[in-house]
Amino acid sequence: MKIGIIGSAHVAQTVGGKLVQMGHDVVLGTRDPSKLDNKKGGGGTLRDWLGAHPSGRVATNAEAAAHGDLLINATNGDGAINALTLAGAQNLAGKVLIDISNPLDFSKGMPPTLFVKDSDSLGELIQRTFPDAKVVKTWNTMTADVMINPALVHHGDHTIFVCGNDEGAKSAVSDLLKTLGWHDILDLGDLTAARGTEMLLPIWIRLWGTLRTGNFQFKIVR
């Protein structure tokens, strides 16, 4: 599948790298593709990423978005709207847009707070800003390594949430998740459910501190 990823830091590199390995035609979008040797927040350099994934490509966010039949927003939350604006509304229109970002505000130090919450969410904000995209919120409640390898935590016996306003888009995303080994894919309904999944971040961050690892997961036992 032709996949365009908006963002080029740790989450984008991890998810993009796995999708390249799986044979997808992946373009990673970044603000300035000439800066291949700069380390990207939490990730390595894009030159290293290209070296490890020779069939992957790096381009502008607009080129990545134009390339993809399926798009992934893997930016930091506070840069999401700006990066997607650079990607271009016309390049998002009609396409499935997986939104991994979380509305984390680190401006007052750790732990971060949420800059949108409760009666709104970043997923909904992205959907309102780009009404012709088919936003599916998922992957935002775990560390990047677990996103692409659920078996990393207790044989994959845990839950991933999806929500969005377009049933076909959610179905396409669930199919992609299954190819990565996800079994318990829990559809929470329309995109207003992103309020709940984004509001998992404070306890996620607390658990990360308590357990001293990001390799844990929520399971909805029922």
Place this chain on the structure above:
Amino acid sequence: MKIGIIGSAHVAQTVGGKLVQMGHDVVLGTRDPSKLDNKKGGGGTLRDWLGAHPSGRVATNAEAAAHGDLLINATNGDGAINALTLAGAQNLAGKVLIDISNPLDFSKGMPPTLFVKDSDSLGELIQRTFPDAKVVKTWNTMTADVMINPALVHHGDHTIFVCGNDEGAKSAVSDLLKTLGWHDILDLGDLTAARGTEMLLPIWIRLWGTLRTGNFQFKIVR
């Protein structure tokens, strides 16, 4: 153990009833103990509760608080500070106070929003208002039936969170939880972790709607 419960609605009745059955000396606190025949929000009448639990008692919030060596705040979140004020700061001082309440605001309809969140929590607000109580936040991330009977959901294979500023108080609460069949009791540290557990409520409510039952639970798989 002498246990005083602040609150007399569904959660208070369910938890209090179970503790009576287990042989504890339980007093349920209510605003006006003479109104035994009024149904209590989400629960039955206190006359029915007394009939089912003859060794339990109903009294004022102040009497319940004075009675208990261990106290439980089982009020609705928006009534918590008021009910605990009626219970009397002097009756809370030096005692373990389990706080089950959640800061749910139903004033704008369903789903509720949270009236405190993110950089503060209801648990912390209660602790600040009653600094001599030893607040332990727990039980607030599940339905009342599961609080007292974890085996109701998949043989009890799921997680309960505790947090609070007093290690001895958390230890006492964990011991009580174990007698109810809780195995995976996860200590998240000081009371600021209540921000995270209270912010689970939006996804809890969404899951309740999606799964059409309250008999589910979070498990932290690690």
